Amino acid sequence: MTQHPDRAEAAIVVDGIRKSYGDLKAVDGVSFTVSEGEFFGILGPNGAGKTTTLEIVEGLRKPDSGTVTLLGESPWPRKVSMLPRIGVQLQASAFFDKLTAREQLETFASLYGIGAKTAGEYLELVGLTDKADTREDKLSGGQRQRLSIACALVHDPDIVFLDEPTAALDPQARRNLWDVLRAIQARGKTIVYTTHYLDEAEILCDRVAIMDKGRILAMDPPATLVRGLDAPTRIILERGALGLEEAQGITGADDVTEDELSLTFTTRKPAPVLSALAEKGSLDGLQVRTATLEDVFLSLTGREYRA
Amino acid sequence: MTAFKSLTQAGVKGFVRDKATLFFSIVFPLMFLVVFGLIFGNSGTNKTKLGVVGDGPVVQALNQTGVVDFQHYGSLDEAVQHVKDGDVPAMIAESGGTVTLRFAASDQTQAGVVQGLVSGVTDKVNLAATHQKPVVNLDSSQVEDSSLNAIQYLTPGILSWSVATSAVFGAALTLVSWRRKQVLRRLRLAPINPAVVLTSRLTVAVTLAVVQAAMFVGIASLPVFGLKLSGTWYLGIPVFLLGILAFFSIGMLVGSFAKTEEAGTAAANIVVLPMAFLSGTFFPLDSAPSWLKTVSNVLPLRHMNDGLTDFLVRGKDASALLVPCAVLLGFMLVVGFIASRVFRWEDA
Numbered sequence: 315m316t317q318h319p320d321r322a323e324a325a326i327v328v329d330g331i332r333k334s335y336g337d338l339k340a341v342d343g344v345s346f347t348v349s350e351g352e353f354f355g356i357l358g359p360n361g362a363g364k365t366t367t368l369e370i371v372e373g374l375r376k377p378d379s380g381t382v383t384l385l386g387e388s389p390w391p392r393k394v395s396m397l398p399r400i401g402v403q404l405q406a407s408a409f410f411d412k413l414t415a416r417e418q419l420e421t422f423a424s425l426y427g428i429g430a431k432t433a434g435e436y437l438e439l440v441g442l443t444d445k446a447d448t449r450e451d452k453l454s455g456g457q458r459q460r461l462s463i464a465c466a467l468v469h470d471p472d473i474v475f476l477d478e479p480t481a482a483l484d485p486q487a488r489r490n491l492w493d494v495l496r497a498i499q500a501r502g503k504t505i506v507y508t509t510h511y512l513d514e515a516e517i518l519c520d521r522v523a524i525m526d527k528g529r530i531l532a533m534d535p536p537a538t539l540v541r542g543l544d545a546p547t548r549i550i551l552e553r554g555a556l557g558l559e560e561a562q563g564i565t566g567a568d569d570v571t572e573d574e575l576s577l578t579f580t581t582r583k584p585a586p587v588l589s590a591l592a593e594k595g596s597l598d599g600l601q602v603r604t605a606t607l608e609d610v611f612l613s614l615t616g617r618e619y620r621a
Numbered sequence: 622m623t624a625f626k627s628l629t630q631a632g633v634k635g636f637v638r639d640k641a642t643l644f645f646s647i648v649f650p651l652m653f654l655v656v657f658g659l660i661f662g663n664s665g666t667n668k669t670k671l672g673v674v675g676d677g678p679v680v681q682a683l684n685q686t687g688v689v690d691f692q693h694y695g696s697l698d699e700a701v702q703h704v705k706d707g708d709v710p711a712m713i714a715e716s717g718g719t720v721t722l723r724f725a726a727s728d729q730t731q732a733g734v735v736q737g738l739v740s741g742v743t744d745k746v747n748l749a750a751t752h753q754k755p756v757v758n759l760d761s762s763q764v765e766d767s768s769l770n771a772i773q774y775l776t777p778g779i780l781s782w783s784v785a786t787s788a789v790f791g792a793a794l795t796l797v798s799w800r801r802k803q804v805l806r807r808l809r810l811a812p813i814n815p816a817v818v819l820t821s822r823l824t825v826a827v828t829l830a831v832v833q834a835a836m837f838v839g840i841a842s843l844p845v846f847g848l849k850l851s852g853t854w855y856l857g858i859p860v861f862l863l864g865i866l867a868f869f870s871i872g873m874l875v876g877s878f879a880k881t882e883e884a885g886t887a888a889a890n891i892v893v894l895p896m897a898f899l900s901g902t903f904f905p906l907d908s909a910p911s912w913l914k915t916v917s918n919v920l921p922l923r924h925m926n927d928g929l930t931d932f933l934v935r936g937k938d939a940s941a942l943l944v945p946c947a948v949l950l951g952f953m954l955v956v957g958f959i960a961s962r963v964f965r966w967e968d969a
Contacts, residue, residue, distance in 0.1 A: 374806065374967070397812040408803035411635035424627035425811035449638075465807075 324383075325350045325473055325504045331370055331380030340366040341377070342528035348506055350472075353499050355519035356508045357607065363528040364508040368477055371506070372402050385472065398426055401471035403463050403479055409450045415461050416446040419468050426469035436464040440494050456487030460494060467498065474498060476507035480514060492518060512607035516540075524611060531614040536607055543613055545605035549579040549587055552599035556591070564590045625817050632795075632825035646790075647833060650783030654775060654837060657903060658846045661771035669734060672700040672712030679720050680713070682742045689738070697721065711735040772848045776841040777857075777929035778902040783837075784830045784861070785868040785896075785922050789889045791826050792872025797885040800876075805966050823869060830865050838933075851936030859942060860928035863949035867921045870957035877963045896922045924948040 326348040333341040341363045348354045356364045369375045371382050373389025373396075382389055385399055409418050419433035437443050440460035445453060453461060459479060466474060479495070480488045488511075495518060499505055509515055515522050516536040523533040532539055546568065553575055561570045566586040567579045576599075581587050584602065591597055612618060636642060668690040673680055674697055683689055692709055694700040700712040701723055710731040711724035722739050724732040748755065799805045808818055841848035871892060879885035897903070899916060900923035906914055917923045928945030931937040 372810070374809070392809065394812045397810060400810070402806075402810050404803040404807055408807050410631045410804065411798075412638035413631055413634060417631065417634070421627050421631045422807070422811070425624050425808070425813050427624070 323350050324348065325352070325385060326371060326506065327381075327383040328367075328371060329381045329383075331367070331377040331382060333366055333370060333375065333378050339528045341370065343380070344525075344528070344530055345380075346523055346530065346533060348504060350504050351499075351502055353495075353505045353518060353520045354507075355515040355522040356506070356525055357510070357512055357515050357522050357611075358525035359510055362525040364510075364525055365477055367525070368475055368506065368508055372400065372475055398469055399472045401466040401469065401474045403466040403474070403476045407458075408462060409458075409465075412449060412451070414447050414449050415442055415453065415457075418450055418461065419464055422465045423468045428469055432468060432470075436468050439467070439497060440464045441490065454487075456483050456490065459483060459487070460491060463491075463494060463498075467503075471503070473504045473506065476505065478508055478510070480509060480511060488514070512611065516607050522607070524607070524614060526611075526615055532610065539607065539610045540605050543605045543610055545609055545613075546580045546582050547584040548603045549581065549584060549591070550599070550601040550603065551577045551579075551591070551596065553577055555598040556594065556596045560594075566590075624811075624813050625821050628818060628821035629824045632822060633828060636825065636829065646783070646787045646829060647836065650779055650786070650833070651836060651840060653783075653903075654779045654841060654846075657775050657779070658772050658841065661775065669731065669738075670709045671735065672703050672709040674700045674712065674714035675716045677715035677717075677720070678746045679739070679743050680715050682746055683713075683739065686738065686742070711739075713739055770847070772841055772846045773934040774901070774905050774930060775903075776837060776848050777933045778900075778926050780834060780837045781864060781900075781922060781925040781929055782893075782897045782902040783833055784865060785925065786889075786893050787829055787833065788826050788865050788868035789872040789875065789893055790886070791829070792822065792869045793876035793879065793885045793889050794882055795822060796873060796876025797879050797882050800965070800968060801881065809966050823866070826869055827862070827865055830861070834861065849934070851932065851934050853936050853938060854933050856937075856939055856942060857929050857932035860925060860932065860945045860949065863946055863953065864921070864925035864928075867925070867949045867952040867956070870953050870960055871921075873960040874956055874963070877960055877965060880968060893922075896920050899923070900926050902926060921949055921952045 324347050326346075328347070329345050331341055331344050332339070344363070344367055346354075356367060358364055366375065370377045371384065371389065373382075373384065373392060376390050385396060387393060387396055389396060389400075410421055413421065415437060416433050419436055420430040423430065423432055434443070434446070437446050440463055442457060442460055442464065445457055450458065450461065463476065463479060466476070476495075480491050483491065492514070495505065495507070507519075519536060521533065521535050522539070523530045524539075525531065534542070553572060554577075556577060558570065558572050558577070561567065561577060561579065564579070564587055566581050566583040568582060569580040571578050571580075579587055588602075591600075668688055670692060671683070671689045673691045673693050674695070684691065692703070694703060694712070697714045700709075700714065703709050704712050704723055704725050707725065707727070710728055711722065713723075714721040720739070720743055722736065724735055726732065796805075799808075808815075838848065838850065840846070842850070872889065875888045875892065876885060879888050899913065900906075900920050901909075901917070902922070906917060909917075924945040928942070928949075931941045931945075
């Protein structure tokens with residue numbers, strides 16, 4: 315579900331924030347608005363300024379200029395009354411020494427005056443019920459990451475900030491975490507998260523901002539960004555499914571290339587190409603690829619995306 | 622559960638479950654106490670060794686003095702050889718009415734002690750043999766002097782040192798590791814007053830110190846060591862608590878500057894270790910040069926040490942509270958103020 319920021323109430327309004335460290339302009343005039351219930355992604359390679367942006371929005375850093383309005387108030391300086399309404403997932407080591415998963419959650423819950431009972435509920439949400447009595451230092455990387463998300467949620471905040479929650483996880487752990495993130499959104503939370511996995515953002519986010527070198531280059535729902543590229547579709551078959559010359563004869567095929575593994579059509583009219591291939595019965599190993607956010611990044615910056 | 626209670630509980634659990642920290646803050650200082658207690662515990666009753674050949678009234682009388690440690694040899698020549706080799710400072714041989722005393726010339730003091738002892742005993746035996754009343758009666762008994770038995774100064778000394786070490790390290794390393802692991806950020810983002818976090822850590826430090834003190838006094842009071850607490854030991858409590866506060870604030874200061882746990886450990890060691898040697902923790906400062914005594918007066922550990930010694934073993938009255946309490950309180954306020962000024966939530 316995508317909500318347009320103008321229509322829903324804005325949870326976060328960021329206006330022209332800048333932050334420099336010496337000569338480095340970490341954040342160089344960033345503005346965006348996140349509406350309530352939205353899943354908003356900030357994407358970009360390492361060093362793009364995502365984390366600094368997030369920290370300014372959370373009220374952990376003061377911007378050199380520009381304003382942030384979080385739930386109608388400025389988050390800087392520290393506003394104790396606002397803190398229960400925001401949840402921030404920190405790096406996966408932000409735990410007390412030697413406590414079990416359940417004890418970590420109970421301790422963090424107590425900081426918000428919340429009883430120990432909710433700990434079990436959030437362990438279940440992140441799929442750690444069977445690890446409740448395991449010490450934090452004995453958990454795997456993915457489990458710790460999920461525990462740190464549970465710790466950010468335990469006081470039931472309205473806005474959740476997640477900084478690279480899926481970084482350094484194996485593919486299975488990443489997918490498990492996606493389910494957790496979707497479950498959080500289903501509870502009506504506003505989620506702001508950063509990632510350098512463009513494919514992941516495309517799947518999860520209602521809207522993304524692509525950042526590079528401290529600036530936002532583009533901001534829209536992922537599908538809109540991809541369509542806006544007007545990039546050709548690529549249709550890929552197994553090599554040998556069709557002769558190269560026969561392939562070049564198909565109507566609508568703008569370009570056909572062949573390598574050791576594949577035969578690749580590039581086309582702006584995929585329908586006639588696909589129906590011609592279907593008629594010939596040559597659909598072995600069929601893959602249809604449209605542009606991705608990586609292509610968007612390439613066209614925005616003129617360079618290949620490197621996380 | 623309140624934030625204070627759960628943070629304190631988390632701190633205690635984290636401490637108890639960390640075997641290495643547990644060892645270094647409780648077992649390690651106790652080892653110092655035991656080792657030093659055993660080494661220095663015997664120094665006061667060190668007996669003079671004496672080679673002995675044969676037996677007789679003089680040898681019997683010497684044995685009864687309780688200040689010599691007999692080494693029996695078979696012949697005069699063998700015993701003399703042991704003196705020459707330096708195994709024993711002197712030897713006596715008694716046979717019939719003759720007592721032969723041979724001593725090594727290298728140690729004049731020992732030689733004098735042995736000579737005096739043997740001739741005194743011989744005179745006594747001679748006198749007894751004449752059955753005459755002595756002209757002069759000697760009345761001798763021991764008095765308590767101000768210099769303390771080893772365990773009496775070791776217990777308050779090593780206790781202050783170990784409590785100070787735990788407080789400095791506990792505060793410094795918690796602060797550094799919480800900052801590095803972003804636990805501080807987590808706390809900053811929670812609706813909690815920093816004073817609550819601080820007092821919960823202090824409670825953990827005080828709890829640990831009380832456990833240390835109980836174990837120290839308990840073990841030192843065993844008959845092997847023989848610590849005797851004075852009647853005013855309870856006056857040591859304010860000194861003890863203020864000492865923890867003073868050293869906790871020093872730890873906060875160290876933790877504000879150090880970026881890594883390694884740097885924090887090194888810095889805390891640099892602060893505490895020299896102070897331990899200059900404050901009379903392991904040996905009394907009575908025989909130290911006067912400039913050293915002056916220097917040690919600016920050290921908080923010296924005053925914690927003196928204060929605890931005054932009340933735990935010397936039995937001083939409440940008027941002796943003033944100096945140690947004032948110095949420790951002053952340290953806590955000044956260092957704590959500086960630490961609060963330089964405190965950082967984040968590294969960058």
